[in-house]
Structures are given as structure tokens and as C-alpha cells.
Amino acid sequence: MIERYSRPEMAAIWTEENKFNAWLEVEILACEAWSELGHIPVADVKLLRENASFDMERIYAIEEETRHDVVAFTRAVSETLGEEKKWVHYGLTSTDVVDTALSSLLRQANNILRKDLRTFVDVIGEKAKEHKHTVMMGRTHGVHAEPTTFGLKLALWYEEMKRNLDRFERAADGVQFGKLSGAVGTYANIDPFVEQYVCEKLGLSPAPVSTQTLQRDRHADYMATLALIATSIEKFAVEVRSLQKTETREVEEFFAKGQKGSSAMPHKRNPIGSENMTGMARVIRGYMMTAYENVPLWHERDISHSSAERVILPDATIALNYMLHRFTNIVKNLTVFPENMKTNMEKTFGLIFSQRVLLTLINKGMVREEAYDLVQPKAMESWETKVPFRQLVENDPAIADKLTEEELEECFDYTFHLKNVDTIFERVGLA
Template structure:
């Protein structure tokens, strides 16, 4: 993670002060639960709550000697608490603290990601409604296909982010899991009620069967969900980049006053924000495979997952959080050019209505194969004619084709070129997307 692609709200979750603060709360809650159960003195738990504090620099100093972060942390806290600290960490193992803390951090990160996703959805909905009936050409394989509306394009991305929102909520629920079960998960030295107490206080559920750790399939599912969300970010960013190409220019990122696009070319207005989003999406997705590979730990636990999670936990959540808010800002300020959409829609002289003509021929009794052939030979003649093409290029060709006019009268043929037909179901689709 670098500050350039980080928001302070998300970064704060991963700062050492925050992490050690969660560790301290876990240890304190565990002591309070043990005190209620009568396994340690209540005065010890109260003392730990009152005096428990830590010093990050001191923890680092101790860790350089003992080579163990949790021991270094407990030693630092003990220096503040005094003799009663001997009752801390009773029957617990380091992973009880580490895994439960990671669950808290990922749950908190999820809350911010959910907020970011909701902001993207709000921006998409507003702009989709704004351009609900704005005609534009739909493209398949990058080539003109049939008309759609710009609002429908955005509505499709809204629907995808609604699914992404559900994925983030499900991922949060799966990862928000507590394990305080001892060295190999048997509760041999600690009462399961301690785990239940800590989980409830931290807003977590208990892991049904832990080993020394929470099973990593949960983490794999979490990071996989982040990867899917990142893919959605990139899909929308890529669409905007294509629409901003000079030859297309149907939409573009807002260009700030005083902004410069190139050190060499003063005229440049580049889609730098959406290009950046595509790069950030790749970084987020890079966490998915390592998270999957963390699932197969040795026996009750090995430490091979630890170095991976120390990296991908902060990096993936910080980058995705930043990306979601950057994407929302792009959509909120997106500059849209309906006049260029109309220009591009007319570029091929009505070829986008070729299917309408073919279907009309089949309704008139022509086989589909013959109808396709008849329309295609005229469409290819228009396609290969040099631009600029008249808006009526295809229908003019068809009117001159006796095989066509033998089957379709003038009124039927003209009806095939009424673009309003393509937008007849827009209201219905919007109702499905936005309820």
C-alpha cells in the first residue's frame, strides 16, 4: 500500500496502533469472561482493563529479541499492568488473538467497502435515470450492433454493483468469526464460554470448529469477493475509457480547470482516472490466488499464511476502497455527449436495423437463410461504401432490391427503420433493475 491510493479511514484500520488496540481488547474481554466464570480473580480483570496499555516502539524492541509479536505485545502490556498481568492469555494461543483481530479488521474494512459500493450505486442510478432514453449504439466485439440507451448501459452496471454489494455483505458475514479455543482448538485449557463472550462483545460469530486457527476457506471467500468487485470496477472503467476515445467521444472524465494531460502535448485529455482504476483492480485481484493457496495449511496450523495475509489484508482492502470512491467520483462528474452518440448511431447508414428487416422478411414467408442472405448483400454494399454515408443508405439499397420489395411493401420496410422500436422496453427493464 502507498498513500497515493489510500483513504485515511481505511488505512487507520491497519495501523499498528489500531491492531494492538484490538489485541488488547481481545485479551481484556477474555479476562473479564474468565473472571465471571471464576477462573481468575475479578480484580485481575479490572486491573487489566484499567491499566492495560502498550507502546508500539517498545513492542518492536521486544520483538527484535524474542522474535514473536504476541509475546512482545503481552510483555509490553505487562510492564504497564504489573503482577496481575500473569492472568492474561490464560489457556489461549497466539492465533486466538491474531485471527480474532484479523476478523475484526476485515469486518471493519467490509463496512467501508460496503459504503463505497453504495456510493457507486447511487451515482449510477442518478446518471442512469438522467440518460434513461438517450439513444446510443450498442457494440459487440467493438463493432456497431443495435441501438440501446446510455441509461441502460449504466443500469446494467448498477445491477452488477447491486450483486457486488450482496457479495460484500456475505463476505463480511463469513469472515466476522472468532476463535478462542486454545493450542489445537479443543478448549483443553479454556472454557468455550470465554470465546462466546468475546465474540458477542466484538460483534462476531464463533467458529464452529477451529484448529489452532480459523479455517482459511473463509478468508479465501472474502478475498475472492473483493476480486469480483474489483472486476466490476474495471469493467465500468474500461467502458468509459473506450467511450472517451477521440473517434468515439460519447463520454469522458471531467477535466478539472488547470489540469494537464501530457507533458509534451498541450491538447491531451486522457482518461487517467479510469486507467488508474483498471490498474488498481489488478492489484486487488492479485490477492485472490494467494488467499486460495492459504487454505491448505499443515495439520492444525502452519505459519505460511501469515506473511501473505499481512500483505493482502491491508493492500486489497485499501486499494478497493480507494477504487470504489474514485469510480463514484468519475460517474458523478462524467461528461456525456448525446450529440456524439446520435452522430455515431447514424454512422453506418441504418445498418443497425438489419435484423428488423430480416425478421420482417421471415414474417412475409421468406426462409431465415434466404432473408439473411438478401439483407446481408445489401448491408455489405453499404458497409463497403466510403463514408460519409447517408442516414438512409441501407433503406435506399433495399428499396432498389426487387427481391426485397417483392416481399415487403414500402410502409413495412419504413417501419423497420423506426429506432423507437429499440427503446420500447426500456421502462420495463428499469423497473426490473430499480424495483
């Protein structure tokens, strides 16, 4: 991932040096396991642990000749050792090291993403409670529907992100597996204890069955989950963008002193952070498709997945880390304009109360079709003439004669629509 969208803690996991460190740890832990079995002398393992190292330039130089990165790595490490070097890579195949180390790196990345997700959920929850009773217009098909609150909109985000957190935990568990089972997964030249030992030390689980590789359905599921989380963030960001339109201006991204919105138009205050979320989500969804195409490997292994994963796994985790951090700050610092929300509610001349008039007429004994056919023409007339809907209702004896003044007043009381807000907040755990 380019530096612009990389945060230091996550980016550090995916450096070449850290990758080689992870490979080296797998190699040394495997030797420790062999020592536990009595196959490698304890003294040799001690020397390996103390002295094994690598020079990255040397690895790259050897790879120029071998055209095999793991062979280049093991030879570069061996050059830093004495006679104990014979135990490096003992009984292992390349993917025993690469896949298990990759799972270890993903585990580190998951720890960061988990923290990010929990912080994001908490921030949304606090903002939802802050605006629990901030009344605004609910819109369906982009058109005024009925009153809601901004807090309810945020409570919806909160609940969705809780589901995403659950999905993430499951998907993260799915990629936190290791395998040291040899060339085709039969443990022909390695004891299953070695796999168990290495995985336990790395905080991984041994794959119950493998070929030369871990199966890539695990990684496809993981990438799909990251893509879904990114898409949820995009969904929320699109809402911010829509509500920040000049004609609406119910919310606005924080605009810092000295910030510029346009090189040409000094007045501009654009929702660039939320727009950025849409772009980043597109990238991660694209990587999801690549992960799915990595699943059908040939027989017990090919490396068609390898080149793709060198890009998509670091990039997707780095990108989602960036998205979560940036959009958390957008939500935390979001400017909300309650007065604009109320003003916008009044732009449709009371039409948002049409269902209340309809249902009240039904409650008074009118057949639904008859009531609907009375109310709709008044609503359409209000749309066309901009005459307040209530005025048209009051002036029509076919409607007004069936309703008392108190009933009519209740029809046009927006608080009626919000009487269950507390109940909804209790359901989602925000009481």
C-alpha cells in the same frame, strides 16, 4: 498500501497501533470472561481494564530478542501492570488473539466497504435514470450492432453491483468469526464460554470448529469477492475508456480546470481515472491468488499464511475502498455527449437496421434463408460503397416490392428497438 491509494478512514484501521489495540481488547475481554466464570478476581479485571497499555517501541525492542510478536506484545503490556499481569494471555495461544483481532479489524473494514458499495450502487442508479432514453449505438465485437441507450448500459452496471453487494455481505459474514480454542482447537486450557463472550463483545461469531487458526477458506472466499468487485469496476472503467476514444467520444471523464493530460501534448484529456481502476483491479486479483495459496496450512497450524496476510488483507481492503470512492466520483461527474452518440449511429449508413428488414420480410411470408440472402448482399454493398442501406433496399425490387412504405419506414425507426426500456428498468428496480 502506499499513501497515494490510501484513504484515511480505511488506512487508520490497518495501522500497527490499531492492530495492537485490537490485540489488547481481545486479551482484556478474555480476562473479563474468566472473571464471569469466577476464575479471575473482579478487582484484577478492573485493574487490567484501567491500566493495561503498551508502548510500541518497547514491543519492537522485546521482539528483537524474542523473535515472536505476540510474546513481545504480552510482555510489553505486562510491564504496565502490577500483580494482575499474571492473567494476561491466560489460557490463550497467540492465534486466539491474532485471528480474533484480525476478524475484528476486517469487520471494521467491511463497515466502510459496505457503505462505499451502497453509495456506488445509488450513484449508478441515478445516472442510469438520467440517461434512460439517451440513445446510443450498441456494439458487439466492437462493431455497430443495434440501438440501445446509455441508461441501459448503466442499468446493467447497477444490477451487477447489486449482485456484488449481495456477494460482499455473504463473504464479509464469512470472515467475521473469532476463535479462542487453544493450541489445537480443543479448548483444553480455556472454557468455550470465554470464546463466546469475547466474540459477542466484538460483534463476531465463534467458529463452530477450529484448529489453532481460523480456516483460511474463509479469507480466500473474501478475497475472491473483493477481486470480483474490483473486476466489475474495471469492466465499467474499460467501457468508459473505450467510449472516450477520440474517434468515439460519447463520454468523457470530468476534466478539472488546471488539470493536465500530458507533459508533452497540451491538448490531451485522458481517461486516467478509469485506467487507474484497471491497474488497481490487477493488484487485488493478484492478492486473491495469494489468499487461495494460504488455505492449505500444515496440520493444526503453520504460519506460512501470516506474512502474506499482513500485506494482502490491508492492501486489498484499502485498494478497494480507493477504487470505489474514485470510480463513484467518475460516474457521478461523467460528461455524456448525446449528439456524438447519434452521430456515431449514423456512421454505418443505416446498416444497424438490417435485422428489422430481415424479420419484416419473414413476417411477409418469405423463408428466412431466402430473406437473409436478399438482405446481406445489400448490407455488404453498403459497407463497401457507403451508399445508405435504405437506399439500396428501396432500389431492389426483390425487397422493396414486398414491403409497403409504412413497413419500410418502421424498419428504419430506431425507437422500435427501445420499446422495452421501461420494462427493463422496472425489472432492475429503477422505475
